[in-house]
Amino acid sequence: MSQDIRVKKGLSIKLKGQAALTTAVADRSDFYAIKPTDFHGITPKLVVKAGDEVSVGDVVFFSKEDDRVKFTSPVAGIVKEVQRGAKRKVLAVIIEAKSEDSFKDFGAANPLDLDREAVLGKILESGSFAYVKQRPYDIVANPSDTPKAIFISSFDTAPLAPNYAYALKGKEDAFQAGINALSKLTEGNVYLGVNSSEATFFDKVEKATILRVSGKHPAGNVGTQISNVSPINQGERVWTLNPQGVAIIGELFLTGKYNPTKLVAIAGSKVNNPQYFSLKAGQNIQKVLAENTVTEGARVISGNVLTGTQITADDYLGFYDNLVTVLPEGDQNRFMGWLPFVGSGSIHSFSKTSFSWLAGNKTYDLNTSLNGEERALVVTGEFEKVVALDVYPLQLIKACMASDIEKMENLGIYEVIPEDFALVDYIDPSKTEAQVIIRNGLDLMIKEVG
Template identity: 35%
Template structure:
């Protein structure tokens, strides 16, 4: 194993064994336990565009038009040829828009026999042809670019590429579950990524994994990681292995599903829609919590049918930390493989801060339970925040759950004041909004750091011309 000097310190190159001590596995009740069950294919499926709120789209289809799986539905106006494609074959039933006519969903009513658009993978080693093929096939929305956590732009080729094959968020299905049965496609995806950079493709997976798709992967540099959440976040992997040095030091990142999407396009010329989903949370009937074989863009109503309890619930596309509130008429988010339901708190408990809180979790040891080991099944959580937003109190508390070497409170304050030069010095280029999920969760000041960082990255990227 060699080493190189970055930011005045020596960093090891070659395979690494990363151990993380700071972090937190939230002890939330309602984990998925039932093994894989096949979900019936629903009548409607949607291309969800909500995560791309900083992207302007050109709509390529109209309501009533027939489409195939993998057919382009919208195109990015900023990156010519960057397509977002259909996850289903059938008729475009509805084009949903939000505030200021922002695109939210394109709803497709499935045909009984769906057709897939089949593309011809490039046979030459020409990089421009390969990039054009991946743009046309809908692979690029699964590739994120650092710094700024944007959808990757082929004009900015990466110094390195990082693949996170670790899932550590609450209730999320493991990467091993996602690639099981698709090992050859996954390897093809890794080989494709190796053609997109002159640097290295870094594959990070959980220590002790027995998945041969990871342990025997070729044309990549393999690293293992262990510890509590956020061991699955790519920012941590990059900082440990090959830190970002400047606004022009581009790194591309993908999840295991992103690699599978590239792999299927290159092997078969078709779009990858298979998903292993988790259904979890106390709002889901205990006997119905578990893992499901499903599709990208599943409707919420098909996930909750005969599965939820009769009480007020918060339905979440994604996990409890970074997921998005949805309604029964909505669809699973573009990147989401988890759906959960937790009790919606409708009453405020009188003098809750004076109680012992023997059945409540406390990361800051405000309750007696903060000094004890969590019960086997975890604690019951609701949507109650127990207070409103107020000024920062103590920045040291966040460092207990933040393994990145950044001063959390100072960075958030620099973003709020839009002092981006100082924010860059504090580590803004190295982070993504999801890195602040745990600090937000334990924050006694109830400050929504995820939203603040997301807005700050967007503003600074515009300032830098990205």
């Protein structure tokens, strides 16, 4: 059974440096990091200290709010240090890797032969429950909840996004096992969004309702697909996962091992040979970047250019990220760039003045310049053109800024997360940080409503 979804709103941004469908061998990193900051809203309770030895799957910390939600080591090694910030906040647990991994055995099992509690218990014990996120609020899901549905988007329409069909080539059985496990966790459907213009193995996945999606970005965002199929009301919960997270859960059931290894695209115009590398969650990427990119005068982003996090060239891969983007730093001014039509052949803009809308297939070498600074300018009727959800984006942003909970609820705060407003950040001439505002609004809802 399948359902067609056509997304008419949005904006696709085509950048130079798309990763080729080839995989290079990456040297094993010396260090790996598990960062509590990757898991928004989680207050960690450490289980390890400097000098402790860990295997893959050993618990490093758990959530103070629910000790069933565990975060486990991606690698076998020795805990080198616990990095702390202000008020002794845990920023990262750094693990020095051994030459080879040893794995904690969680026991292989067919999820279709288990009941819900047994499936959930195995996922929680291994630490792979961290891949399960919850809407509303975009946080690690609460295992006590029973979601009304589970959504996975098998494709990504963000700039330079990885190809998940290629990334999971050879892991089809693991992905199916992951879907089988997830089908036990909800009384509703497991929905799998697929690209209607590309035939992949995702089209033949069982135990899932296929959503055939077409359109511009954000067609690949799971939130866009939820909005079209099962909008979220107050008190309802929907769980979401990335496709590689599904395969990691599936591999847990097939082998009994937690193995957070995934193909990560290293892309962008500052990358010499954009392609895929097999990396672990939290892996130090210094060696990969040093051999394949020009980092001088560049910005490194863990994630995509719209929603990713700026990191240094010797930093660590984010837990949820399947892409590292390297772009030119925006530290140069464009000559007479304030005039319309100047540089129209080399810039991309949502505005008609740049003529980029006439060259739909052109790729651009964009830098990180904001082309201006924050200003008191309100543009009406523009945000609605790129937000593909059934909400009033400008009014919702204002309600979040005013901390008006009642208006936030009426305007659809339960349906959105920051990534749904990424294109607003891109097109907004007033340079408003819409994603930050929405995140603050969601945090207020967690505190006041729960």
